[in-house]
Each structure stands twice: as structure tokens, then as C-alpha cells.
């Protein structure tokens with residue numbers, strides 16, 4: 001597919017551009033330590049791609065190569081790269097007030113964002129505490145939950161329940177709540193030990209069992225776990241509807257409804273980690289809406305600023321907030337981050353929320369999601385595709401060695417990495433989770449772009465699954 005250059009008249013001197021890109025790579029690999037990467041794989045097994053700009057769903061490399069960003073740059077971007085309305089809002093705010101200490105001080109974007117988030121969040125949430133990344137939001141929710149129980153005379157509630165296959169970030173507390181061995185195993189000696197309840201993941205349903213029946217069976221096991229630890233549990237933490245880092249595994253909303261009831265019955269909090277699934281990814285603004293529930297804590301980040309700035313927010317209830325009001329200083333929540341409530345992040349988030357309204361984003365996304373489903377449908381018949389699943393703007397393709405037994409490929413074969421490199425060479429940023437290929441594109445993605453994505457995905461599946 002031919003694409004117009006991002007900037008008309010972009011430098012046609014490709015030999016010079018290629019040399020420039022190579023020089024950049026060499027300098028970069030001499031000094032930078034990249035995230036979530038075995039650096040020894042650079043540059044031979046894993047290419048390093050220097051990017052000079054982004055527009056819409058596209059990224060442009062230093063050598064002029066263009067990449068369709070099918071993963072929204074780690075699930076952060078909502079409306080396309082360098083979205084001018086968000087960029088302008090940040091620039092305007094930067095000229096007014098870039099940052100101010102948020103303890104004892106207030107500013108317009110921080111206040112407006114708190115009001116806007118509460119107006120859009122599930123009913124019953126009444127307070128906003130800002131953080132500066134997703135893991136920090138999880139830490140805040142865990143600490144607040146424990147501390148609010150302690151302030152109410154329930155200091156014996158020291159355990160958390162987390163779900164199998166869950167993911168909540170990389171700082172020690174957040175990592176503790178995760179169940180992905182690749183990230184957790186090495187650090188296990190340092191971590192908190194939550195109780196793990198089995199994931200309601202519909203892919204793990206018994207033969208013939210519906211997603212809903214599977215969810216309800218898993219909720220029964222959750223209730224048993226709570227009963228076995230009566231009075232010990234602060235909170236249940238989960239990712240509503242889609243366990244993203246765990247391979248885009250999806251579950252029925254019935255699980256969330258039962259989880260809400262079970263937490264209430266046992267006097268525990270429900271922490272909804274919507275860091276990845278919030279802001280429209282699942283079809284509704286927040287995933288909890290599809291179950292009609294309100295969590296005690298709603299953790300938001302990633303898409304919060306439209307993908308522009310690191311920022312997070314934890315929304316909670318008046319009941320939690322009230323538990324901290326006291327004459328004793330240490331009964332207050334003395335947690336802080338230097339950049340709490342950063343005005344630039346708040347301005348970006350406000351501009352992003354305004355786009356949801358002005359562009360009728362959730363309605364348009366319904367058509368986009370339907371188009372994604374239609375284009376991906378043929379993959380379901382592939383001999384190495386065990387599952388094709390979708391929740392709103394998230395679509396995943398589970399590659400396996402044998403679709404009848406669902407036996408995975410040996411991990412050492414790095415099938416997903418093959419797909420990654422293959423797609424990259426064809427101008428698509430498709431970054432599988434293990435052997436799960438997925439689409440989580442920016443919402444501005446167009447028809448022709450989705451067709452391009454589907455064509456490259458089809459050939460990437462072939463490349464990844466051939467002997």
C-alpha cells in the first residue's frame with residue numbers, strides 16, 4: 001500500500017537517511033537501556049527502530065520508513081500521534097504553569113480534570129488522587145485500601161487477592177499483584193504474596209462451557225478463597241474484561257458483577273485496574289460499565305493523557321476518603337509523588353476527554369471494531385489459530401502448534417518474534433505477547449489502514465507458523 005509522506009516533500013535521499021538511521025542505532029545502543037528488553041538481542045535478533053515523528057496511526061522512521069502503529073505504542077495512544085488539539089493544549093499550559101507543588105496548592109487543570117473524571121466514571125466515585133504512571137496508581141490503591149481498613153480498626157486485613165494471569169505493573173508492590181512468570185519469577189523473593197484466584201479467562205473454559213458459565217464457576221472459586229481468609233483481605237485487584245499483558249485474555253462481565261458482590265459480602269474493596277482497558281478500549285469509556293458495577297478504586301493511566309504524557313489517577317469513594325479524616329496526621333494518606341497533579345498532564349487529559357465528546361469517539365469506534373472483526377474473521381480458520389477474540393477495540397489471535405489440542409509452540413521457538421520482525425519489514429508495528437498477535441490501534445485508524453494491517457497480519461501468521 002502506498003502512503004503519502006508524513007510531511008510533503010520529505011527528504012528523498014534514502015541512502016543518506018539509511019546511514020543516518022544506522023549511526024543513530026549505534027549511538028543509542030552504546031548508551032541507552034531500553035525497557036522490557038533482553039538488550040543482548042539488539043541489534044541482530046531484535047532491530048532497533050529510530051523514529052523521528054508520528055502522525056495519526058503512523059510512525060515515521062529516521063530512514064523514511066513508515067510504520068502503522070497497531071499497538072497504540074504500548075496501549076497509550078488514543079486518537080493518533082501528535083494529535084494537534086492535545087499538543088496545543090499542552091503547549092498553552094506550558095506557557096502558563098508547567099508545574100507546582102500539589103500539597104497545599106491547587107490549579108485549574110487539576111481541578112477541572114478531577115471534576116471531569118468523576119462526571120464520566122461509574123457512579124459512586126467521589127475523589128481523585130493523582131499519580132505519575134500506572135504502577136504508581138496501583139501502589140496508591142493498594143496502600144489506600146490497607147490504610148483505610150486500618151484506620152477503621154481492621155489492621156488485620158493485610159492480604160490482597162489478585163487473579164491468575166493478571167498484570168499490574170513493575171514496581172515491587174504492583175509486580176507482586178501480577179502473575180506473569182516472565183516478569184515476576186526473578187523478583188519473587190522480594191514480593192508481597194497475594195492470594196491468587198483463578199482467572200475467569202474464557203479461553204480456559206471447559207469444553208462446551210460458555211464464557212459466562214466459566215466466569216461464574218471462577219467466581220465461585222473466588223468466593224471460596226475469600227471465605228477461607230475471612231477478615232484478612234483488604235481488596236481484590238483485577239483488570240476488568242481483558243487481561244492485556246497476560247495475552248489479551250478476555251472474560252465475561254458476569255465475573256465482575258459477582259466479584260463486586262463477593263467483595264461487599266466480605267467487607268473487602270474492589271480495585272479495578274483500568275490502566276490498559278480504560279478510555280474506550282473495550283467499547284465503553286470504562287470496562288466496569290459493561291458489568292454495571294462501581295469499584296472502590298478505579299486506576300487509570302496510559303490513555304488518560306491521550307498517550308502524550310505519563311500521568312495516572314486513582315478514583316475512590318467517599319467512604320474510603322472519610323476513613324482518613326482525623327486529627328492524627330499519620331491517619332491521613334501521606335503518599336506523594338513530586339509530579340503529583342502535573343498541570344501539563346492534566347491539560348492533555350482534559351483535551352483528550354474533550355475529543356471523546358466532540359468527535360463522538362465511542363460511536364465511531366463501534367464501526368471500527370466491526371470492521372476489525374470482519375477483516376480478522378478469515379484468520380479463525382487457520383490451522384495454527386486456536387482462538388480469535390475481541391472486546392471492542394482490542395482483537396487478539398492466539399497462535400498454537402495444534403489447534404485441536406491447543407498445544408502451544410515451544411516458547412524457545414519465538415514464533416511471535418518472527419511475526420514481529422516480519423510485520424516491521426512490511427511497515428506495521430505489531431508486537432505480539434508471546435504467540436498472541438493483537439490489534440489495539442489508535443481510534444483514528446481508517447479503513448485502508450485496517451486493510452493494510454489485515455494483509456500484513458495474514459502474512460505474519462504464515463511466517464510465524466511455518467515449520
Ligand SMILES: *Cc1c(COP(=O)(O)O)cnc(C)c1O
Nearest residue numbers: 133134135167168169273275276
Ligand atoms: C501498563 C499497565 C500497568 C502499569 O502501568 P505503567 O505506566 O507501565 O507503570 C498496570 N496495570 C495494567 C493493567 C497495565 O496494562
